[in-house]
Amino acid sequence: MAKRETRKTVDPETLPYRPCVGIMLINREGLIFVGNRIQAIDAGPLTWQMPQGGIDAGEDPRTAAFRELREETGVHKSKAEIVGEIEEWLTYDLPPHLVGHALKGKYRGQKQRWFAMRFLGEDEDIDIAADAHQEFSEWAWVAIDELADLIVPFKRGIYERIVAGFTPLTKTKF
Template sequence: MNRKTVELASLPYRPCVGIMLANRQGHVFVGQRIDSKEGDAWQMPQGGIDIGESAEDALIRELDEETGIASHLVDIIARSVHEHLYDLPDELIGKLWGGKYRGQAQRWFLVRFKGEDSDINIATAHPEFDAWRWAEADQLVELIVPFKRPVYREVVQEFRHLL
């Protein structure tokens, strides 16, 4: 193991929530990342858990910040049994989160959307997405950037029976 690998491996994971937002038909919200140069990086809403914040509170805050969806329009259906970890590719570690984290430790939630499509507004104060759509659960793994695919595979498997 070289020195750089040891240094990266010693970095902690960023505490995070991931949100599988499903509509009444069992389709899942995905947003196209605004910062993707290729324009093909889709993902489910996610974000960091602030110090002193519960995972459930982070879920509600992140959902509002990324989709404009108010808390009364969702029901939490399930919480992942364990955290799902992913490592950033080496070239991204110094560019994201001030280089303080090697990746994320995500607590995933399945959330049922009770609103209408018109209740979704990705033009938020700090937009993360420039487009959104409903996708089949089986499409999610192929839509995400490759380094997050194992996590998406696990999350889909864990929540599929509840969609």
């Protein structure tokens, strides 16, 4: 008989939010970088997202944003500039079936600081396999109004807030 995996029940109220940054990378045409996650939190078809990741202990959110950009896209700091920021921390909670399992089981969800960055490079400067812990299997440029439909449902509220805050930046030509 196969061994059954037992899932522990964790009260999300007892867990903290993981501090994180997110990056909306905007190209010259006003399109947004998204990557298709290799190891998505849920197994559904919505596995696209913008670059994001944890803030290391003692790390400034802006520094973390450039580090995460480099790790997930291969884009060097010299090829991007911060042009906007959502000033408040945005939070999402994991769905109940993922609490205690996703995010190493240590967090109830994430609190994120979001930055808009203008991409100053060329598509050839993007290398999603640049880091040893590759996050994305493929990437694409998409229109900002498509973002909320690409993300897992439990992150949709954050994406709607980001879209509302950063849409004017996609209209600026450079």
